[in-house]
Amino acid sequence: MKTAIRWNTANRSFLSSRYSPLMKLFKKILIANRGEIAVRIIRACREMDIRTVAVFSDIEREALHVRLADESICIGPANPSYSYLNIPAVLSAAEVTDSEAIHPGYGFLSENPQFAEACATSGITFIGPTSDNIRSGGDKSKARQIMKRKGIPVVPGSDGPVTTEEAALKAVKKIGFPVIFKASAGGGGRGMRIVSEESELIQAFHMAQREAVAAFSNGELYVEKYLSSIKHVEVQIISAGKGNVIHLGERDCSVQRRHQKLIEESPSPIVTEKFRKKLGELAVKAAKALKYKNVGTIEFIVDQDQNIYFMEINTRVQVEHPVTEEITGVDIIKEQIKIAAGLPLSYKQSQIKPSGHSMECRINAEDPEKFIPSPGRITLFVPPGGPGVRVDTAAYSGWVVPSQYDSMIAKLIVRGKNREESISRMKRALDEFIIEGIRTTIPFHKKVLNNPDFLKGNFNTDLVEKMLHPEVEKPRPAEAPDEKVEAS
DSSP, rough: OOOOEOOOOOGGOTTTTOOGGGGGSEEEEEOOOOOHHHHHHHHHHHHHHEEEEEETTTTOOTTTTHHHEEEEEEEEEEGGGGGOOOOHHHHHHHHHHOOEEEEEEEETOOOOOHHHHHHHHHHEEEESHHHHHHHHHHHHHHHHHHHTTOOBOOOOSSSBBBOOOOHHHHHHHOOOSSEEEETTTOTTTTTEEEESSSGGGGHHHHHHHOOOOOOHSSOOOOEEEEOOOOOOEEEEEEESSOOOEEEEEEEEEEEEETTTEEEEESSSTOOOOOHHHHHHHHHHHHHHHHHHHEEEEEEEEEOOTTTEEEEEEESOOTHHHHHHHHHHHHOOOHHHHHHHHHHHSSSHHHHHHHOEEEEEEEEBBBTTTTBBBOOOOSSEEOOSSSEEEEEEEEOOTTEEEOOOOOOOEEEEEEEEESSSHHHHHHHHHHHEEEEESSOHHHHHHHHHHTTTHHHTTOOOOOOOHHHOTTTSSSSSOOOOOOSSSSSO
């Protein structure tokens, strides 16, 4: 592979002569990602006086993360299998640039235990959890079993993976319809199928298995009771290891399509202080059960009776992490870097005092009605501003949105003193957001924010489905999500 290196020394004056207490951290970090998360990490590193290296595929030479980093290096062609997912290429880039650590962002190699191990073997720090953490979290069936042993409630389901039609049928008869097949190695809605009656079971089993193999090279499935009218609530945790864990409160991620999150907010409209305390305690208990280290998210579902069930753990920084940052004041990316460098937690649990309300809309380059990707050149890009508005993006006027990667081009985050102000501010910011040359999901977000159930906080994970298909009463089979790899 021919490797091109570009040095961006004109971009920045590194203050090596000025002493900083953060200088004990890494001097240089390579970001094994692209798009808005790469830009987000570069900005955190710059504030910590850490130099950065951007990697890019050959169609992204003019990408914003490449322009902002101190150094940049091409690691292969547009196909992510030969660039952003190419472990030897990423490690070679780190070695040739003398990078001490690698931040994987989310998606791509962020939850690949082999990559974490390869970094350690190469003497490069992986800024994330341990490879054992990633394996335990990545195997959803195994994680369920660990939680059950520790007394953490899980959704009724199979005791382990189901590998045959007969085993699937036996498990389903024990659980009762409706059920959902899930990929043990899954995430982002891939390898999931809802089954409402026995006649659908065999076909759904094989379809979920094929999707799991295609997405994760692992066709192992487990089955759970399908709970309708549920909320998806997750808790942000930070751990320095050895049981030293804190949580940063919850995020409500119930506005979804194809099991992909579209709008996130914190605090959740259904959560009381007493309930929040219970959620936080369960999340910390789950992290300790896995001997977790670094940043992660414990995901729960909450039913109509406010029963809490563990769903999974995401062993990486989440797309929606800014929501938590806005209400806690904690820079989650910086905490990742500090923990990876061996520093203790910057906060005690008693110091975490969330205030106000924050909300995030994921802006995708998609047709807002058909949800078909809309790549192409952005002819005009004017992000909104004003009080309480934050935009995390790598887009700009003249940038070409590539078709090879996830369609999310921006995250619009707002903060208000309460949920009502947050919603009003988000509506205003969406109205101000100008993106021309491509189609985006901004009109869809406006519809959601004007939905009466959303405004009242009286909604579940089926909100979008009801908006798009109001005539459907029974659970629809889970649609296959878009075949992209970054966002989750």
